[in-house]
């Protein structure tokens with residue numbers, strides 16, 4: 624249990640002060656725009672990088688809408704304070720389509736681009752050359768290995784996983800993923816920054832799915848396999864887990880919510896890497912749904928039908 628001891632020790636000494644102020648978020652999609660928003664709300668200077676000006680504009684518009692929602696909740700009775708909150712947070716975010724330029728003064732770069740190892744490698748290789756030596760690098764990947772992503776950079780001591788959850792402004796958890804080369808200083812900086820943006824941080828090793836997805840994705844797959852065998856209906860499986868295990872959502876509802884394309888690609892990636900693990904085998908009915916573009920809630924149909 625030496626390795627657990629290491630994790631415990633590093634967790635018990637997390638009293639460092641946050642030293643991160645300038646944050647670059649690469650990728651302004653679902654996750655990147657949420658990360659940029661939360662970072663700016665918490666006082667960081669944020670540069671958000673996208674592939675072109677049109678996508679950047681959409682990301683900025685979605686952040687502005689979401690900041691407005693947060694402000695309304697925070698300052699119900701005080702519209703002036705709400706307006707000030709939105710203006711101040713928005714003024715801390717600037718957009719860019721040039722990643723090399725965007726990392727020039729960055730303390731921390733968080734990558735939230737497409738889940739593709741080749742594309743992530745290309746990006747990090749160029750960022751490693753462009754960023755000053757002090758800059759910490761993090762990936763928000765859900766299913767790729769942090770060590771494998773970090774393999775192309777020289778600054779492995781300054782690399783780790785910062786795994787946020789969707790929707791980022793709402794979900795409290797931040798998984799901090801360690802790789803063997805990561806320095807203690809880098810780890811402490813990640814923890815202090817995570818806390819400073821209001822997240823509860825947990826630490827784990829660089830294993831498939833980290834903590835949450837390693838438990839959740841095989842659980843969803845087991846429920847789908849139960850359905851495929853005809854053991855129980857979707858409704859009964861969901862009702863059973865809600866009322867019998869106290870889960871807020873059943874696994875089939877959850878699969879529809881997450882999106883079958885997402886779960887399938889995670890399972891496929893793990894299965895390719897670990898073909899002997901029966902928990903990682905992709906499910907036929909999910910493959911079928913993806914082929915039919917019935918991805919779940921986001922397309923209006925998965926195992927259940929939804930009113931769009």
Ligand SMILES: NC(=O)c1ccc[n+]([C@@H]2O[C@H](COP(=O)([O-])OP(=O)(O)OC[C@H]3O[C@@H](n4cnc5c(N)ncnc54)[C@H](O)[C@@H]3O)[C@@H](O)[C@H]2O)c1
Pocket residue numbers: 649650651652653654655672673674678722734735736737738742746763764765766786787788789
């Ligand atoms: N969606 C989730 O629930 C979730 C949760 C946790 C982590 N993640 C991870 O976060 C990452 C992003 O996921 P997402 O759901 O936000 O994807 P998304 O498709 O919504 O957004 C990705 C964005 O990255 C941009 N992009 C692609 N290549 C780029 C590049 N080279 N430079 C700059 N921008 C680039 C795209 O234009 C797109 O807007 C993935 O690694 C994913 O595994 C996703």
